[in-house]
Amino acid sequence: EVQLVESGGGLVKPGGSLRLSCAASGFTFSSYSMNWVRQAPGKGLEWVSSISSSSSYIYYADSVKGRFTISRDNAKNSLYLQMNSLRAEDTAVYYCARGGGDYVSATFDYWGQGTLVTVSS
């Protein structure tokens, strides 16, 4: 059974940093692209970042480019999102989602339960 479990969310002050983690199990992690998608309270889904299976291709939404860094450790079956210079508008539930293949696409076939990030003073 595919499982994705996010952790690392919490309350942080504007300008602060946070590192999210996603622990994957139940599939060959190194064969799939991975993604972060967020959802602000009461709002729709927003793609944040994607990374190909071997980390060769990395993409970011304009809203987080230069502030967030996606990475993965295939030996540990883990995905990460380093978030710096956080703003109030980054407040959201952050979902880890598996891609449909080793390449990056708009297909997210499994999702974690999400971790809440709140940016507030």
Place this chain on the structure above:
Amino acid sequence: QSVLTQSPSASGTPGQRVTISCSGSSSNIGSNTVNWYQQLPGTAPKLLIYSNNQRPSGVPDRFSGSKSGTSASLAISGLQSEDEADYYCAAWYDSLNGPVFGGGTRLTVL
């Protein structure tokens, strides 16, 4: 304002057929496949339709997808109360070099 346009709401009665639309451009839907996601209240999204009209294992055949030009549609037949959820379309956006979501459609079963 989302790159992909969806009506904010839709509704239907049990047993009815409802359609949810998603409108884009030549740089997203027009040149890439469309996926649909279902988000039940208080839960994570779930892949409902991929590659325009393919259903993942376990998704009932009451759900179907189609695409024509720069628009796509999700149809739900034999509407059930448990179908009450938010539905999102998504497609790769060449200009952004990343995926984009529609704003979402909240389906209410009356």
